Amino acid sequence: MKSSLTLFSILMIFCNCQLKSQNKINKNSEKMSRQESAHPAVGKISYIAHVNALSPYELYLDDILIDFYYGNNISNTTELNPYLLGNGKHTLKIRFLPKEDSVDKMVSPKDIIFNETARWHIYFSKIVPNNDAPLGYSNEIDYAKSELKIQAPTKKVPFWEQAWEVDVKDLPYQVKGWSESQDLKKIDKDILQKEVVEYFSYLKDLLNEGKIDEFLKLCKKEDEELDIVTYTTPEDSKIDYQNNKEKMLKLCPGNMQPFDNYEMKIYGNGKLVTLVIANGKYKNWNALMSKTPKGRITTWGAILYKPKGSKTFEIIRK
Numbered sequence: 001m002k003s004s005l006t007l008f009s010i011l012m013i014f015c016n017c018q019l020k021s022q023n024k025i026n027k028n029s030e031k032m033s034r035q036e037s038a039h040p041a042v043g044k045i046s047y048i049a050h051v052n053a054l055s056p057y058e059l060y061l062d063d064i065l066i067d068f069y070y071g072n073n074i075s076n077t078t079e080l081n082p083y084l085l086g087n088g089k090h091t092l093k094i095r096f097l098p099k100e101d102s103v104d105k106m107v108s109p110k111d112i113i114f115n116e117t118a119r120w121h122i123y124f125s126k127i128v129p130n131n132d133a134p135l136g137y138s139n140e141i142d143y144a145k146s147e148l149k150i151q152a153p154t155k156k157v158p159f160w161e162q163a164w165e166v167d168v169k170d171l172p173y174q175v176k177g178w179s180e181s182q183d184l185k186k187i188d189k190d191i192l193q194k195e196v197v198e199y200f201s202y203l204k205d206l207l208n209e210g211k212i213d214e215f216l217k218l219c220k221k222e223d224e225e226l227d228i229v230t231y232t233t234p235e236d237s238k239i240d241y242q243n244n245k246e247k248m249l250k251l252c253p254g255n256m257q258p259f260d261n262y263e264m265k266i267y268g269n270g271k272l273v274t275l276v277i278a279n280g281k282y283k284n285w286n287a288l289m290s291k292t293p294k295g296r297i298t299t300w301g302a303i304l305y306k307p308k309g310s311k312t313f314e315i316i317r318k
Contacts (some may be wrong), residue, residue, distance in 0.1 A: 043172045044130075044231045046137075047080040049092060050123040055111055056097040058284075062090050064267045064303075068284050072100050081229040082317060086174035092124060092148070093163035107160045112152040122148045124166050129231065175225045178316050181271035181305040192273065193264045196304065199313045200259065200275050203288060203302055210253035212245055219315050226317075251298050255290040262287040267303070272316070274303045286318070 051059060051067070052075045059067040059078065067078040084090065096112065098105045125146040127137035148164050184192055206215045216223075227237050263278040275287035282289070286301040301318030 044128055045170045045172065046127050046129050046230075047084060047166075047168055047171075048077050048123075048125055048127055049080055050077040050121075050125070051075070051094065052121040053096070055099040055102075055107070058095045058097070060091075060093040060095070063093075063269045064272065065265070065284065070097070070100075070283060079230075080168075081171070082226060084168055084171060084229065085177040085179055087169050087171050090166050090168055091163055092166050093161060094122060096160045098158070104156070106156040106158060107153065108156050109152040109154065112150060112160065122150065124148055124164070126170060171229075173228050175228055177225060178268055178271045178305040180308050181268070182308055182310075183270045184266055184273050184306065185270035189264075192266075196264055196273055196275060196313070197259065197262075199304065200288060200302065203315075204256045204259075207248065207252040207288070207290070207300065208254060208256035210249065212248045212252065215248075216241070216245065221314065222316050222318070248300070251292060251296065252290050252300070255292050257289045257291055259287050268305075272303050272305050273313075 049059060049061070049067075051057060053069065054073055056070040056072070057068065057074075058065060061080055061083045064083055066080070066083055067076065069076065096107055098107050099111060102108075123141075123143065123146040125141050126139075127141070128139045129136065130138035148166075150162055153160050203215060203218070206212075223237075223241070226232070227234075232240070259275065261278050261280065262275045264273065265276050266273050277283055277285045277287055277289075282297070282299075285299045286303075288300045288302050290298050290300065302315050303317040304313040305316045306313050
């Protein structure tokens with residue numbers, strides 16, 4: 001078996017955020033653009049979480065599900081910037097679940113730490129993105145200081161959670177995101193779910209009818225923020241926008257699926273809400289899905305928030 005650190009180096013995967021259209025750039029973004037014209041690497045900082053897991057897991061950042069895997073044995077890296085509104089203290093949490101072949105459907109201590117060289121590893125690290133570098137980033141990573149230590153349970157448990165407070169301090173941006181959202185937990189759950197399903201149905205109908213431009217207009221604020229946090233240039237943003245529009249025109253019209261196996265999830269400590277597939281092969285995939293006659297399944301995603309003083313939802317992430 002290759003070491004976890006080797007896997008970490010080889011399997012660095014970067015979030016390729018999509019559906020971007022940047023018409024307005026805030027002062028921080030303008031400053032970064034001026035810096036990058038002279039020094040391409042200046043101002044570009046990304047934070048990542050890397051997980052080596054022997055069993056299923058769910059990864060949360062500030063109470064937002066950002067990564068999950070329900071099979072056995074995976075090594076994956078998730079870029080955190082799309083969910084980091086700015087610098088400060090943030091909470092990273094992992095929830096380990098029973099292995100697929102577990103007879104009693106319990107998490108065993110030895111599943112977490114079999115010995116000191118065969119164990120789950122989690123890393124939180126800062127990188128300098130560089131598409132021209134072989135690994136996609138140009139800095140060196142201090143693996144020893146990047147590892148988040150895991151404590152195994154003392155006995156079998158249905159699941160095992162552990163959380164860490166991580167310090168994010170070098171981002172060159174601050175975005176509003178969902179920071180000014182209403183507290184959705186204060187809304188009656190049945191009423192909230194009815195509103196969310198109605199909004200998702202509206203989005204599904206737009207895509208099913210081929211009204212892609214109308215759908216993309218609803219993603220404008222999200223896309224502008226994603227351009228900032230992922231350091232996407234206006235030129236690349238236009239290319240991404242057009243490519244994804246063409247993809248949606250090809251896959252969505254007439255192919256959107258009904259919401260017949262969904263669950264409402266409230267994330268972000270009450271500030272975000274979405275619909276996900278409740279169970280089965282596509283568990284926790286966003287419920288806004290298309291399926292082509294040839295069987296190609298695509299989830300388009302929509303995480304919603306409701307700005308203070310507003311009666312309607314807005315798309316803020318996918």
